[in-house]
Amino acid sequence: MEAILQAHPDIDAVFCGNDAMAMGAYQALAAAGKADKVKVFGFDGAEDVVRLIAEGRIAATGMQFPKVMARTAAEYADQYLKGRRDFPQKVPVAVELVTPENVHLYQGYGQERMTHAATPARATVVPGPDGCGPGRTVPGSTSVRHACQSGVNAGHG
Numbered sequence: 001m002e003a004i005l006q007a008h009p010d011i012d013a014v015f016c017g018n019d020a021m022a023m024g025a026y027q028a029l030a031a032a033g034k035a036d037k038v039k040v041f042g043f044d045g046a047e048d049v050v051r052l053i054a055e056g057r058i059a060a061t062g063m064q065f066p067k068v069m070a071r072t073a074a075e076y077a078d079q080y081l082k083g084r085r086d087f088p089q090k091v092p093v094a095v096e097l098v099t100p101e102n103v104h105l106y107q108g109y110g111q112e113r114m115t116h117a118a119t120p121a122r123a124t125v126v127p128g129p130d131g132c133g134p135g136r137t138v139p140g141s142t143s144v145r146h147a148c149q150s151g152v153n154a155g156h157g
Contacts, residue, residue, distance in 0.1 A: 001028035013039040019046035019061055026058055045098060047108025054103045063096045066109055 001024065004011065014029075016022040022042030029035040035057065042049045045063035052058040072091060080087070098106050 001025045002032070005029075005032055005034065011038055013041065013059070015041045015043075017043060019044040019049040022049055022058055022061065023052075026052065043095075045106065045109050050098060050103060050106055050108050053098055053100055056100060060097055060099045063098045063106060064109065065093065065095075069093050 001014070004014075005028070014022075014025045016025055019042040022040050023046075026035060026040045029038050029040065039059040040057075041059050042061040043064075045061055045065075049058055049061045053060065072093065076087060076091075096106075
């Protein structure tokens with residue numbers, strides 16, 4: 001992050017491939033005195049990042065649901081052991097955008113704090129024509145979904 005800041009001192013946002021990177025980016029920005037000028041976005045829904053979103057330090061994270069992914073993988077493994085072989089190449093798993101506006105509904109890696117008065121997230125990422133890859137954002141929808149980044153690959157070694 002330090003090298004990026006030196007090469008591009010006027011950046012206004014950083015998207016990180018996971019929440020550990022988001023934590024590191026935030027710490028580097030804070031050390032450089034730019035934490036209030038550069039928005040940091042993560043991906044995973046780690047507990048520390050959810051807390052920093054609530055504190056207004058990190059802008060957002062894409063909340064994954066590892067229990068759902070594990071359950072789906074276990075169900076597919078069971079079906080495989082019972083003889084099924086016609087699995088799809090990719091199995092989409094929902095990802096939800098956690099922001100300062102809805103962070104109170106979440107805790108790390110899940111929605112255990114979810115209430116009936118849930119505030120919807122702001123956008124859905126619709127996968128591209130191949131079911132993956134670059135998609136498009138649909139403003140005002142209720143969740144963020146990305147067909148590949150959090151998908152479960154079925155029937156592959």
